[in-house]
Amino acid sequence: MDRIDVEIELALETLRTELADAASRHTGGDFLARMLSLRVAMSRAMRRRYRALATQFDLAGQGGVCRLLEQWGDSAELHEREAECELWAADAEPLPAPLDARLWNAYxxxxxxxxxxxxxxxxxxxxxxSGAAVALGRQQLAASRFATSPRRAEDARGAELLTAIRSEAWDAEQLAELAEGAVAGRVMALRMTRWALGRCESEAAERRAPRRGARLA
Incomplete structure (x- = not known):
């Protein structure tokens, strides 16, 4: 479990740093709208997968984890609707899912x-x-409006799942797989939060833009 904790803490620290660096260029509302768009775009697929995971033979002995996955599968539609309502309240439309979200789904x-x-x-x-990113986006938006941003239950889903995982017994092979998944999840999740920050688009635009003094063909 130590390797999993390290990977997730590394991802969270990277997210906090990158969001702080981008604060002068992007508003909390922009970032939050993109993260909520990801939540809407991925909810249906994640609902199906969490239900499927809860029935897998390899997890049959992990009752607490399976019950939590089943619960998330049953509540995923509500999770999606809440994200849609928050976007509506912010007068924002859900954005199309980026390529990285489709790659995550395929993986x-x-x-x-x-x-x-x-x-x-x-x-x-x-x-x-993703829970930390949405919470940070809400805090950033609340700060810009001189308001408070209460912590919501869905922001703590990652901690809830990690607690469930820690409560179960795992053999060495299972722990290695868990760690491997945490590494892949960290990489893909950071790619999607960077999309939410607009980094991929802005960096691509900078690469396409001609340098000062360069001659156009």
Missing amino acids: FDEISVARSCEALGAAAAWESL
Whole structure:
């Protein structure tokens, strides 16, 4: 479990640093709207996968984890509707899912059955980082409006899943798979939070822009 904790804490620290660096260029509302758009875009697929994970043979002895996954599968539609309502309240429309979200879906579909422990580790990383990102976006937006931003239950889903994982017994192979999934989840989750920060788009634009003094063909 130490490796999983390290990977997730590394991702959270990276997110905090990058969000602080981007604060002067992007408002909390922009970032939050993009993170909520990701939540809407991924909710249906994650609902299906969490239900599937809860029935996998490799996790059959992990009752607490399976019950939590089943609960998330049952409540995913409400999770999606809450994100839509928050976007509506902010007068924002859900944005189309970026390519990285589709790559995440393809990766998760591939491992959900064949490597369920890896999928569980990846889910823990995603839930931890995305929940923290949404919470930070709300705090940034609240600060710009001189208001308070209460902590919401969905922000703590990552910690809830990690607690459930720690409460179970895992063999060495399962722990290795969990850690492998946490690494992949950290990488993919950071790519999606960077999309929410607009970094991918702005960096691509900078690469396309001609340098000062350069001659155009």
